[in-house]
Each structure stands twice: as C-alpha cells, then as structure tokens.
Amino acid sequence: MKTNLRVSIDRERCKGCELCIPVCPRHLLIMTAALNRKGYHVSETARTEECLGCLKCARMCPEAAIEILNIP
DSSP: OOOSEEEEEOTTTOOOOOTHHHHOTTOOEEEEEEEOTTSOEEEEESSGGGOOOOOHHHHHOTTOOEEEEEOO
C-alpha cells in the first residue's frame, strides 16, 4: 500500500532508545549500525512508503525526533 506519508527521523535528536520500533503496526522502523554525532545508534524507516500515518512512533519518541510528513 503506497501513501503520501513519510516518516522523518531527526538523526541527531534520536538517542536509540528503540521505543518507536515495537509500536509501529507496520513494522517499518529499524535500528541502524550508523551512529549520530553523539554516538547513538539511530532508527530509520525500512519501507517508508507504507506508513499509515498513525503517529504512534512520533508519540512514543521521548526526544520528539520523529514526525510524519504528508508529501504532496
């Protein structure tokens, strides 16, 4: 299912807590091996075009590092 919604993760705000991963009903979020400038592994989207826009990941993020964007 393709949508116009995209998950945007601020890699520098992410602290790698992984709280966003289990709340995604589509299992779209994964942890990367990459580190941000603070030395944290960060999350990213694995199939961003399948985002439902439920906002569960954004609400769960304690660092407010996740937003859901509507791409026209």
